[in-house]
Amino acid sequence: MKVSEKIQQAAAAGTPFFSFEYFPPKTEQGLVNLYDRIERMARLGPLFVAVTWGAGGATAQRTLELCGVCQSVFGIETVMHLTCTNMDQAMVDEALESAKNAGIRNILALRGDPPRGAEYWTACDGGFTYAADLVRYIREKYQDYFCIGVAGYPEGHIESKDADQDFKYFVEKVAAGADFVFSQLVYDASLFIKWEKRCRDSGIQVPIVPGVLPIQSYQSFRRLVHLTKAQVPEDLKTRLEDVKANDQAVKDLGVEHAVNMVRELQSAGISGVHLTTLNLESTVQRVLNALEMSNATPLTVGSSLNLAQQTLRSVTAPLSAAADQGPPGGASDSGSTLAAKRVWDDFPNGRWGDARSPAFGSLDAYGAMLKFDPHGSSNTWGNPLCNADVSKLFSQYVSGEIPSLPWSDEPLLAETQRIRDELLRINQLGYWTLASQPALDSVPSSDPTHGWGPRGGYIYQKAFVECFVPAQLFPAFLSRLQSASPRITYYASNAQGDFITNAYSSQSDEENATAVTAVTWGVFPGRAVVQPTLIDKMNFLAWRTEAFQTWREWAAMFSPESKEYEFLTTTAEECWLVNVVDNEFKNAHAIWDMFK
Numbered sequence: 001m002k003v004s005e006k007i008q009q010a011a012a013a014g015t016p017f018f019s020f021e022y023f024p025p026k027t028e029q030g031l032v033n034l035y036d037r038i039e040r041m042a043r044l045g046p047l048f049v050a051v052t053w054g055a056g057g058a059t060a061q062r063t064l065e066l067c068g069v070c071q072s073v074f075g076i077e078t079v080m081h082l083t084c085t086n087m088d089q090a091m092v093d094e095a096l097e098s099a100k101n102a103g104i105r106n107i108l109a110l111r112g113d114p115p116r117g118a119e120y121w122t123a124c125d126g127g128f129t130y131a132a133d134l135v136r137y138i139r140e141k142y143q144d145y146f147c148i149g150v151a152g153y154p155e156g157h158i159e160s161k162d163a164d165q166d167f168k169y170f171v172e173k174v175a176a177g178a179d180f181v182f183s184q185l186v187y188d189a190s191l192f193i194k195w196e197k198r199c200r201d202s203g204i205q206v207p208i209v210p211g212v213l214p215i216q217s218y219q220s221f222r223r224l225v226h227l228t229k230a231q232v233p234e235d236l237k238t239r240l241e242d243v244k245a246n247d248q249a250v251k252d253l254g255v256e257h258a259v260n261m262v263r264e265l266q267s268a269g270i271s272g273v274h275l276t277t278l279n280l281e282s283t284v285q286r287v288l289n290a291l292e293m294s295n296a297t298p299l300t301v302g303s304s305l306n307l308a309q310q311t312l313r314s315v316t317a318p319l320s321a322a323a324d325q326g327p328p329g330g331a332s333d334s335g336s337t338l339a340a341k342r343v344w345d346d347f348p349n350g351r352w353g354d355a356r357s358p359a360f361g362s363l364d365a366y367g368a369m370l371k372f373d374p375h376g377s378s379n380t381w382g383n384p385l386c387n388a389d390v391s392k393l394f395s396q397y398v399s400g401e402i403p404s405l406p407w408s409d410e411p412l413l414a415e416t417q418r419i420r421d422e423l424l425r426i427n428q429l430g431y432w433t434l435a436s437q438p439a440l441d442s443v444p445s446s447d448p449t450h451g452w453g454p455r456g457g458y459i460y461q462k463a464f465v466e467c468f469v470p471a472q473l474f475p476a477f478l479s480r481l482q483s484a485s486p487r488i489t490y491y492a493s494n495a496q497g498d499f500i501t502n503a504y505s506s507q508s509d510e511e512n513a514t515a516v517t518a519v520t521w522g523v524f525p526g527r528a529v530v531q532p533t534l535i536d537k538m539n540f541l542a543w544r545t546e547a548f549q550t551w552r553e554w555a556a557m558f559s560p561e562s563k564e565y566e567f568l569t570t571t572a573e574e575c576w577l578v579n580v581v582d583n584e585f586k587n588a589h590a591i592w593d594m595f596k
Contacts, residue, residue: 002147003048003077003106004179007207007272010047016293017047017272019079019209022279024051024062026542027355030279031062034358035069037281042074044288045295047272050079050108050182053095060095068102079106079149084128089137092128096138100145108149108182109134132173139177150178152208154186154195158229167198174204181208182274185224187232187257189264196270210265213276214283215254218244226410245451251283259290279358354532355539380404381554383564387430387470390571394427406554407434407547414449419463426595431477432468434547434577437519439463439588445522452532457524463591464519464535464581468547471574480594481580488594489517489581491540495548495573501537517581540579547577 003019010017020041025031038049051066053059063080070078080099082092099107111131128134135148150173153166160166174181181204186192192210199208215221218240225232236257243249262273277284288294354360380402384390396402398420403411416423418438427433438461443450445457452459469477474492478500481490485502492500503515520533551572558564582591 001077001105002179003079003149004147004207006047006077007180007209011207011271015271016266016291018045018288018293019048019050019272019274020046020284021050021052021274021276022066024054024059024066025279025358026360027538029356029538030358030360031066033356034066034279035073037279037358038070038074038076041277041281041284042076043295044285045293046076048077048079048106050081050274053081053083053110064095064098064102067099067104071103077106078104079108080104081108081110082134083110084131084134089128092134092137093141096142096146100142105145106147106149107138108151109138109178110151130169130173132169132176135173135176135178147179148177149180149182150174152181152183152195152199154183154192154210155229155231167202171199171202171204174206178206180206183208183210185211185213185228185230185276187230187236187261189261189268191231192265193268193270196268207272209272209274210270211276212258212261212273213278214258214287215240215250216278216280216283217247218250220278221250221254223410245446245448246455247452248454255283255286255290258287262287262291354534355536355542360539360542381406383558385563385567387571390432391427391430394432395424398423398427398433406550417449422592423465426465426467426592429595430470430473431465431595433465434468435464435466437461437464439582439585439591441586441588445524453522453530454524454527457522459522460520460585462517462519462581462583462585463588464579465591465595466577466579469576469578470571471576474576474578476596477578477594480596481578484594487582487584487590489515489583490578491535491537492576492578493541493544494576495551499537499541503537517583519581535579535581544577548572 007017022034022038025034049070051063051070053063067078067080070076082095082099084092096107109131111128111134128137131150135150138146138148152170153160156163156166181199183192183195189210196208196210213224221240224230236253239253240250243253265273275284275287285294381393382389384393393402394405397405397408398412400411412420415438416436419436423433423436440450440459440461443459445451445453445459446455447459450459450461469492478492481488481492482502489503490501491503503517514537516534516536518531518533519535521529521531523529551568555565555568555572558568580591580594584590
């Protein structure tokens with residue numbers, strides 16, 4: 001059924017409704033566990049669900065698979081996102097045919113985000129310039145088969161310098177053949193209410209659903225606002241800053257704000273909301289329970305296999321054992337599997353979380369790995385021709401002279417100040433750092449820089465550094481790492497897939513390397529030890545593909561005949577990605593001896 005019809009039926013009946021948005025997880029285990037989670041969340045009664053699409057079809061297969069399961073296995077009407085970014089007509093045709101074959105009738109047609117590092121968005125050869133072009137193409141080729149949605153921007157598009165012209169473009173996009181509208185995320189209900197009225201006054205009659213993302217963590221909220229430039233009410237800003245070191249208090253505030261915002265929307269006659277979940281469950285359910293919109297009672301803890309796992313067992317059997325496990329050391333309030341998995345919701349931590357979590361990589365899912373465009377600007381990162389140029393660029397980033405790198409679109413976090421001098425030194429030596437953290441020994445959980453979790457606890461961290469190592473430095477560097485084992489745990493891989501590690505749970509584990517290293521953990525009153533930040537082979541390799549692909553995307557900003565292109569592609573082929581953990585967290589400086 002078309003979601004536009006479902007929305008209109010709910011509106012005619014005066015029934016408040018909600019929908020969920022998911023993204024394809026980065027790992028197979030994460031996908032299996034997301035099926036488990038969607039089956040539970042389906043009992044809450046969403047009118048439909050939506051699944052995001054990676055730029056350039058980066059998640060195409062997994063998006064289609066996830067949409068197909070939601071539609072056919074769980075019986076939930078599903079909207080598939082489809083973006084123009086780096087998608088030519090043939091790729092769009094393939095995606096639409098695959099969607100049709102899977103029984104998907106609802107498409108959210110998007111232009112997509114501009115490639116990271118680009119001054120402006122441009123279409124690839126044979127592609128579409130605007131979302132309106134994609135809407136017209138789908139409507140012309142498939143007539144009325146697909147129900148087509150588009151995005152709306154209550155605060156104006158982030159790239160627009162003329163708000164009135166931007167709104168005119170939006171009206172034209174709807175007129176091109178759209179059946180419904182999802183709005184960009186808003187944190188001020190009055191902005192949406194005012195914009196929705198303007199839409200109606202301009203003759204737009206299709207359903208318009210506001211996008212709502214309850215605040216899940218301070219870091220993810222900070223990143224989202226940085227990327228979208230969404231306006232945040234001053235009261236919310238102040239209250240969030242006051243509790244930012246207390247993860248539970250942040251979530252409580254996020255639930256309170258989302259509930260109040262939905263109530264304000266409902267009072268204005270807007271009965272439905274589209275909830276971006278980031279593949280997390282507990283906060284969304286708390287919001288729906290508070291609003292009395294959920295069709296299900298609060299989940300009870302249990303360990304039996306659910307419908308999703310039973311239905312999908314044939315295709316996920318090799319992964320089932322790993323998928324059924326919760327995070328090691330993470331069962332805070334119950335020994336059951338479901339309670340253990342809820343720690344993924346309590347402490348989501350981006351790609352350095354548990355790779356089995358459905359939310360693994362959630363901080364990256366909405367903007368961190370946007371694809372480059374051949375016409376993008378090189379103003380920020382210059383024109384690298386040798387290793388010294390790259391070392392200078394990374395050093396400028398660490399020192400705060402430039403705001404981003406091809407691998408990171410935000411400045412360094414505050415906690416990195418503690419190790420900034422060492423990071424600057426090793427980048428100048430030619431070790432190009434991508435991620436790091438200092439060692440911590442019993443820091444109060446209320447600490448404004450390093451704290452997290454409930455008050456009254458203590459935080460511990462092992463120092464780690466992830467970096468690219470040029471080919472000429474790698475042999476000696478690897479030798480130092482090996483000589484420091486087992487105190488030093490490392491993973492190393494290159495673009496060809498060669499993989500080296502000393503992270504084994506036992507001698508018999510050398511082939512599989514299944515050891516998991518907790519590099520951040522917390523001890524809190526009334527809870528078991530919580531380990532939200534894990535490094536293992538699975539999450540290292542999940543990131544490796546993107547890390548090396550970014551070299552190639554950076555190179556694609558230059559002409560294939562240029563010296564810059566030759567240097568960057570050669571570097572991508574020759575350098576190594578290395579993750580180094582110092583297991584002696586009481587000695588904060590030992591890890592730096594590895595970098596010479």
